[in-house]
Amino acid sequence: MTAKTMARRAGASGLALAFGLSGILMAQDAYQRRGVEPVYLGARYCGRCHWGEESGEQYERWLKHPHSRAYASLWTTQAKEIARLSGIPGEPQESLACLGCHATAWDTEAWERDDTFVLEDGVQCERCHGPGSEYAAAEIMSDPEAAMARGLRKPTERDCLMCHVEKGSHTAVLGPSGFDVEVWKERLAHPRPADGHSHRKHRTDLIEAAEGSAAGNPRYSGVRACTECHRGPAMGYQFNRWRMSPHAQAYAVLATEEAEAIARQEGVVGDPQADARCLDCHTTAAGLGPAHLVPGFDRSDGVQCESCHGPGSDYGTEDARGGGPDTRHGEAAAVTEETCLGCHARAHGIAFDYATAIEKIAHPAHLPEAVLPKLYKTPLNLAVTADGRELWIACEASDSVIVVDTASRRVVAEIPTGGQATDVAFTPDGTLACVTNRLDDTMSVIDRATKAVVETVATGDEPHGLSFDPSGKNLFVLDTGADCISVFDGRTRKEMYRLAASRNPWSLALSPDGTRIAVTNTLAALAPLRTNSHSEVTMLDAGTGRIVARLKVPDTNLCQGIAWHPSGRFAFLTMNRTKSLVPMSRLLQGWTITNGLAVVWADGRVDQALLDLPGLYFPDAADVAFTPDGRWALFTSSGSDRVAVVDVEKLIGMLAAASDYEREHVFPNHQGRPGEFIVAFLPTGKSPRGIAVAPDGRTAYAANSLDDTVTVIDVESLSPAGEIDLGGSKEITKFRYGEQLFHRASITFRRQFSCHSCHPDGNVDGVTYDIEPDGIGVDPVDNRTLRGILDTAPFKWSGLNPSLPRQCGPRLAVFFTRLDPYPPEDLDALTTYICTIPRPPNRFRPLGADLTPAQRRGKRLFERAHRTDGAPIPENGRCVTCHFPPLYTDRMKHDVGNRFPLDTRFDFDTPHLNNIYETPPYLHNGAALSLEEIWTRFNPYDEHGVTNDMTKDELNDLIEFLKTL
Numbered sequence: 032m033t034a035k036t037m038a039r040r041a042g043a044s045g046l047a048l049a050f051g052l053s054g055i056l057m058a059q060d061a062y063q064r065r066g067v068e069p070v071y072l073g074a075r076y077c078g079r080c081h082w083g084e085e086s087g088e089q090y091e092r093w094l095k096h097p098h099s100r101a102y103a104s105l106w107t108t109q110a111k112e113i114a115r116l117s118g119i120p121g122e123p124q125e126s127l128a129c130l131g132c133h134a135t136a137w138d139t140e141a142w143e144r145d146d147t148f149v150l151e152d153g154v155q156c157e158r159c160h161g162p163g164s165e166y167a168a169a170e171i172m173s174d175p176e177a178a179m180a181r182g183l184r185k186p187t188e189r190d191c192l193m194c195h196v197e198k199g200s201h202t203a204v205l206g207p208s209g210f211d212v213e214v215w216k217e218r219l220a221h222p223r224p225a226d227g228h229s230h231r232k233h234r235t236d237l238i239e240a241a242e243g244s245a246a247g248n249p250r251y252s253g254v255r256a257c258t259e260c261h262r263g264p265a266m267g268y269q270f271n272r273w274r275m276s277p278h279a280q281a282y283a284v285l286a287t288e289e290a291e292a293i294a295r296q297e298g299v300v301g302d303p304q305a306d307a308r309c310l311d312c313h314t315t316a317a318g319l320g321p322a323h324l325v326p327g328f329d330r331s332d333g334v335q336c337e338s339c340h341g342p343g344s345d346y347g348t349e350d351a352r353g354g355g356p357d358t359r360h361g362e363a364a365a366v367t368e369e370t371c372l373g374c375h376a377r378a379h380g381i382a383f384d385y386a387t388a389i390e391k392i393a394h395p396a397h398l399p400e401a402v403l404p405k406l407y408k409t410p411l412n413l414a415v416t417a418d419g420r421e422l423w424i425a426c427e428a429s430d431s432v433i434v435v436d437t438a439s440r441r442v443v444a445e446i447p448t449g450g451q452a453t454d455v456a457f458t459p460d461g462t463l464a465c466v467t468n469r470l471d472d473t474m475s476v477i478d479r480a481t482k483a484v485v486e487t488v489a490t491g492d493e494p495h496g497l498s499f500d501p502s503g504k505n506l507f508v509l510d511t512g513a514d515c516i517s518v519f520d521g522r523t524r525k526e527m528y529r530l531a532a533s534r535n536p537w538s539l540a541l542s543p544d545g546t547r548i549a550v551t552n553t554l555a556a557l558a559p560l561r562t563n564s565h566s567e568v569t570m571l572d573a574g575t576g577r578i579v580a581r582l583k584v585p586d587t588n589l590c591q592g593i594a595w596h597p598s599g600r601f602a603f604l605t606m607n608r609t610k611s612l613v614p615m616s617r618l619l620q621g622w623t624i625t626n627g628l629a630v631v632w633a634d635g636r637v638d639q640a641l642l643d644l645p646g647l648y649f650p651d652a653a654d655v656a657f658t659p660d661g662r663w664a665l666f667t668s669s670g671s672d673r674v675a676v677v678d679v680e681k682l683i684g685m686l687a688a689a690s691d692y693e694r695e696h697v698f699p700n701h702q703g704r705p706g707e708f709i710v711a712f713l714p715t716g717k718s719p720r721g722i723a724v725a726p727d728g729r730t731a732y733a734a735n736s737l738d739d740t741v742t743v744i745d746v747e748s749l750s751p752a753g754e755i756d757l758g759g760s761k762e763i764t765k766f767r768y769g770e771q772l773f774h775r776a777s778i779t780f781r782r783q784f785s786c787h788s789c790h791p792d793g794n795v796d797g798v799t800y801d802i803e804p805d806g807i808g809v810d811p812v813d814n815r816t817l818r819g820i821l822d823t824a825p826f827k828w829s830g831l832n833p834s835l836p837r838q839c840g841p842r843l844a845v846f847f848t849r850l851d852p853y854p855p856e857d858l859d860a861l862t863t864y865i866c867t868i869p870r871p872p873n874r875f876r877p878l879g880a881d882l883t884p885a886q887r888r889g890k891r892l893f894e895r896a897h898r899t900d901g902a903p904i905p906e907n908g909r910c911v912t913c914h915f916p917p918l919y920t921d922r923m924k925h926d927v928g929n930r931f932p933l934d935t936r937f938d939f940d941t942p943h944l945n946n947i948y949e950t951p952p953y954l955h956n957g958a959a960l961s962l963e964e965i966w967t968r969f970n971p972y973d974e975h976g977v978t979n980d981m982t983k984d985e986l987n988d989l990i991e992f993l994k995t996l
Contacts, residue, residue, distance in 0.1 A: 069162040069182050071136040073148035074099070074155035075329055077163065080172075081156075082331070083304070084286070089221040093156065094283035094331065096219065101133040101153035103274035109204050116200040118793075118819050118869045120450075120470070122264065124271075125878060128819070128870075128945070131917020132194035136162070138916060140881045151258060151270060159186040188212045193915045196922065198822040199835070199866065249342035251316040253328040254279075254335040256343060261336075261396070269394040273336065276392055281313040281333035293379050312374035316342075334374075339366045405429040406760040407767060410734035410741065412454040412496075412654075412721035416479075417461050419726045424734055424741065424757065425452040425466055432466050432475075433757050434482065437725065440743065440755045444482040448475040454496050454538075454721075458521070459503040467494035467508060470871065474508060476524060488524045491517045492874040496538040500573035501545035507571065509536035509550065512874060512949070516550065516569070518576045530578055533567035534797065537591050538654070541573060543599040548573050549631060551604050554797040555588040557952055557960040560931075561612065561808065564798070566590045568604065568631050584629050584637050586610075586699065588796055589788070592654030592721075593631075596679065597661040602631045603677075605652035605666060606639070607788065608699060611811075614801045618849050621645070621702065624784040626652050628666065628677070630686065638686050639699035642666060642675050644706055648783045649675055650776035653720045658746055659728040663710075665744070667719040667733055670776035670785040674713040674722065674733055674742070676749055682708040711749045715742040718774045737771045769864025772857055780849040786839075786861075793817045793868030795950050799957035802846050808933050813957035815942060816950050821866035823920055823943045828955040830924045830940035835862040873946055876995035889992025892985060899980045908977045910989075919944035919996055928974025929954055948994040962990045 078090035105124040114123040123129040130137035135158040166181035195210045262270040285303040294303040303309040310317040315335040340363035368385040375383040409428035422435040434444040449468025464477045476486035491510025506519040516530040533552035548571040555564035566587045570580035593604040608625045626649045627641035642649035650670030664677040716735030724731045731744040739759025745752035776785040795814045826832040844852035893910045920943040930937040939955045953959040966978040
């Protein structure tokens with residue numbers, strides 16, 4: 032092993048051997064107390080001893096096994112489709128969810144991997160047996176018990192099943208796996224021969240090395256050096272293609288009985304892996320000594336790049352692994368038919384056709400453009416320029432902002448932005464437009480005249496709404512994923528500081544006098560179990576950029592759109608009133624989820640009124656805009672494809688005439704009163720979200736997110752006046768149709784709510800529900816995210832639904848919607864959409880980033896097998912047992928001691944932990960308002976993991992690690 036690993040082991044050598052057999056556990060604890068951290072060495076290091084017949088060809092068996100190609104397989108079209116069906120954006124080989132089963136040490140930092148370790152080697156020995164630095168020495172491995180004391184593990188069937196259990200995404204693409212543990216145990220078995228003797232030489236020089244080279248000698252670098260550059264989409268996945276080809280296994284096949292038989296026919300006596308005649312075609316640089324090889328060159332990699340293209344020092348980096356200078360003084364040898372025939376003409380009678388072969392192994396560096404077409408636009412929010420001539424629309428699916436000429440009602444420009452463009456705002460002088468990009472955590476700054484992005488600014492997590500103050504001094508950006516408000520210098524676009532908002536700040540509105548900015552927060556504040564929650568309107572001073580008030584909106588959630596009345600006396604916002612304290616059987620009485628508006632008065636008072644009429648609900652009210660004269664307020668309903676027109680004076684007059692009791696208790700729940708102040712319902716396209724009114728007050732525009740249009744409304748006649756086509760595809764794919772169904776309330780009794788109502792953006796609404804019609808308060812269940820859900824079956828906290836079709840089919844109709852279930856075609860489309868809902872990047876640990884010291888300490892606690900005092904923790908008391916990576920769920924039910932008095936069951940499905948920081952409250956009933964409360968309030972007897980021996984700081988460290996998952 033390298034000097035790095037040797038230094039790590041210094042001072043610990045022989046520790047486990049100092050104890051007898053009865054002291055192995057004590058040795059492990061002593062080892063931990065000394066702070067020894069084992070590192071991964073890689074399969075090639077293991078292969079130094081574990082190869083050849085004397086070892087049972089263990090290394091060769093691995094080379095020929097799919098495990099060695101697991102990483103390489105992530106480049107295939109099947110892998111990309113599986114990733115898409117798992118809600119994984121980007122490259123599968125850059126996703127921790129994919130690498131978790133397709134690579135070894137995928138979640139480690141650089142210091143945890145020795146220089147000999149190569150991630151691209153896929154599922155290696157140490158994936159099953161643990162990092163090898165502390166047990167790999169021959170004197171330790173010769174004593175199995177001592178090796179186990181130093182960290183050697185023997186895998187169990189459960190270890191295999193954590194990756195090989197049936198996954199919905201894989202089944203959809205590859206069909207049922209038919210994984211049988213017993214069959215695979217036989218296929219994977221790699222015991223040593225009983226006698227341990229053979230005519231083959233037990234070699235330990237797989238990896239050649241040389242300190243120098245003879246003058247003028249070209250040197251072979253090996254495929255690992257080529258891999259440094261020739262991988263990933265930019266280079267046509269050349270390494271992946273090689274690794275999955277027979278060339279990569281050419282050396283390993285020499286250890287098979289078939290190869291030995293062929294060797295005997297050719298007159299080879301002894302080991303084919305040691306015979307020059309065999310090696311000449313089955314390895315690269317056969318017969319050459321160390322002077323011709325770069326340190327680290329590995330013969331076991333078979334027929335490598337340089338077998339065809341010549342030694343790399345002639346045309347590439349002299350020593351890619353050593354970081355040497357680029358010494359390009361030649362070109363790779365051209366591959367011709369003669370190149371291939373050098374070996375294939377004598378391939379033991381196997382026919383060879385050059386044209387077929389060269390097509391099969393083709394590996395161009397530059398693939399045809401493989402960017403998936405952006406079929407749809409998905410407009411979310413829009414803004415009209417001050418002169419009324421242009422309409423700018425932020426489009427989530429096309430990652431762009433579309434500019435429409437309002438006179439001709441035609442698209443005049445589409446400007447690429449960052450991922451998932453969400454909202455748009457103009458600078459006070461109107462020269463620039465700023466667009467938030469939710470996926471990328473950026474803001475695009477666009478020159479209005481040239482229609483070009485002139486700057487990209489980093490923001491907080493998942494930016495949504497944004498607004499300038501009237502002077503342009505301050506720019507406020509809502510970081511929805513981080514529950515905060517970023518305040519930028521409006522002129523330099525430099526972030527100055529952040530303000531704490533409530534949960535998921537969503538939209539904001541500047542008061543007419545320019546002094547205040549009101550911010551909605553789409554998720555309600557966390558509330559104790561069996562109590563009503565409330566939402567918050569965060570009020571800012573636009574000039575000072577400081578929070579001046581936090582106003583409560585009782586009994587509400589999903590507060591989204593907001594707008595000030597031109598008088599500045601009040602603002603309207605959209606909201607849901609989700610009644611989580613009554614059983615969902617009350618849906619038949621129209622009492623489970625109601626939809627409406629809140630009136631936020633300048634003095635801080637908040638009133639509420641519904642937009643639902645008896646038998647005609649207004650599901651998922653998304654946005655609101657006033658006409659310039661203040662007469663009308665226009666609300667969009669993304670769940671029913673309508674705009675409601677509210678007579679503002681009538682509503683305000685009704686509130687003024689009501690008693691305080693009526694304003695607090697009657698108006699928020701009275702479905703009869705909206706008929707008095709709603710003057711019209713106007714049809715729109717599918718799922719309208721943002722709405723804006725032109726400065727002259729004659730026209731309004733509603734962005735129809737799921738048919739890529741904008742409905743034009745004639746404000747004077749209160750009627751639709753046309754539609755603007757934004758250019759999205761007219762083809763309705765299964766995915767798009769499922770997305771439409773997800774946001775449509777037509778499946779619900781009286782059209783009260785949609786799937787989106789409880790799972791906004793595919794995530795959670797933060798509400799605990801009493802789903803079953805079994806009595807008030809019995810079996811309340813916390814809502815769970817749909818992001819990355821497909822491979823985490825079974826579903827429900829009870830784990831009773833084995834599939835998404837079962838989850839979203841009859842069960843949904845019986846307990847949620849109270850109407851006929853989806854027809855089979857609709858159900859298939861809906862579940863297809865649900866499983867593709869993307870998981871946003873983790874904001875606590877970007878891909879490839881090192882852990883912080885606190886996160887690193889927390890990882891040890893998450894994986895620990897011993898208490899602080901050294902006593903072993905039972906396997907079912909360890910965090911990592913039930914929350915097994917990479918999905919961090921074992922997909923089984925467990926009793927973790929959290930049965931409450933009104934629960935009828937005691938065992939619950941293990942939730943996955945990916946982006947767990949996004950989804951409070953926690954536990955099956957939402958009783959824990961924070962991750963900390965899971966173990967401080969609700970784990971008194973260490974039934975939900977052993978945590979009571981942890982200090983406060985240690986528990987904080989554990990939580991810091993959990994937030995990185």
